[in-house]
Amino acid sequence: MQPPSRRTFLALGLITLASACTGSPGGDPDGDVLPGNRRPGPDPDLAVRLRALAATDTLLAAYDSALAAPDARTALLQPLRAETAQHRAALAYGVPAASVPPTSAATTPAANATPTATTTPTAPATPATPATPATPAALAALAALERRTAQFRLAELGAARPPLARLLASVAAANTLHATALDPTDQGIDQPAATTAPKPDAPGTGSAPGTGSTPGTDSVPALQNALGAEHAAVYGYGVVGAHLSEDRPRADARTAHAAHQAQRDAWQRLLTTLGATPTPAAGGYQLPFPVTDAPAATRLAAHLETRLSAVYADLVAALPAAQRPTAATALRDCALRARRWGAPDTAFPGIPETVPTPTATPRP
Structure with a gap:
């Protein structure tokens, strides 16, 4: 048998890329799993995934509390909780079961926080309170948690590799959609989209995709x-x-x-x-x-x-x-x-x- 040609390898690479970009969110997010489902080394996104999972578990706990409350608005809450569970499954893909923490609450990240080498955003918290009736105020509080979680995910974008960043951005958009469903007074946007775009680096200093501060x-x-x-x-x-x-x-x-x-x-x-x-x-x-x-x-x-x-x-x-x-x-x-x-x-x-x-x- 003749060894595969370079064109064959290129074709296989394109197939892998297509799978990563157009496949189900629960599939391999990075396209780097070796035969036998073994990664070439530690997942560099593991810390980001674990923080994302902790934030998602906080949301799931809040939905469970709301659904257990008297007069729970089941028709509204159950679909949102189901989508949140889908987010968790996608974010947990490839994470060793032993590494996934139990549901936990952490401190709320500062507004507009950005991950750096010395500061890491923490997942938004929800108070451990007993179930209360699904009043407009209670739903608004759950909507506020969804919004804080969306902001937390945006703050994590820079710490993730490109495929996971794409997933985090999508889940952050879903968090915002959930917030607008829970709180009719918050419709997300009422103004035209931002009229500015990132400023480029000086000539000759463009950054590679996924790194640096400005487009190259x-x-x-x-x-x-x-x-x-x-x-x-x-x-x-x-x-x-x-x-x-x-x-x-x-x-x-x-x-x-x-x-x-x-x-x-x-x-x-x-x-x-x-x-x-x-x-x-x-x-x-x-x-x-x-x-x-x-x-x-x-x-x-x-x-x-x-x-x-x-x-x-x-x-x-x-x-x-x-x-x-x-x-x-x-x-x-x-x-x-x-x-x-x-x-x-x-x-x-x-x-x-x-x-x-x-x-x-x-x-x-």
Whole structure:
């Protein structure tokens, strides 16, 4: 038998990469498991995973307490707890059972904390109180815990390798979605997305993906992909707005359109500063399905935001560690808008279970 060719190895590498990027969140998150399910050495993400598991266990305990309370809102709480259990399973993948700590509470991380070599964020805590009726105040307290947990996960992005950072960003978006479901007074975002993007390093000092503080030239393909997706979203929202007649949906469409224009402009500025030519918008885009009325326009808006969530989840893994929160925030905002437009809930926003179909393709 002839030894495998270099092309064969490259093909196998591409298959592994595709599995890591498009597979189930519970699958191998890093694509580095050797035959026999043996890793080449200690998992460098183990400490991050254990902290993430502790935070998730705190949430699970809070949900269990709420579900055991008199007049528990089971229909609301059980699906959220089930998704939290899915998060735990994905975060625990590959962690030795003996290493997983029991459910525990820790101190709440400082606002905007960032992991460093000397300070490590700690999981948010929930008081060990007896079950109380599911009053609006109790649900709001659970929503606040979800929000603190989301912020904790964002603070951990820089300490994780790219695949785990992608998963953490997705779970953080889910935590925010849970918070808005528990507390109707907090809808997550009401303003256009941030109009700024990470500033690049000085010429010749670009960072490799997953390291450093600012994007380097290695991040350009992922940034171009995000820009192209925003071009398609801006075009798509023009179609959406043209088919909505009621005031509130049209106002929501205008707000989303402005947010995507702002984010598009931010990526264009960043790419230009990096010395790359921003990908121009196409003259037109082929929509994924015909849009002739308001219901179809609403479905298109949900589709656009869902696909953009996937783009930004991938961008989290492509950007340097310190800049991942920029993409994670965009992922969160897209997931929140997708829900507002009626997209079905998912435990892992931005991480599709199967290979997604294109959002919109430029017309030939």
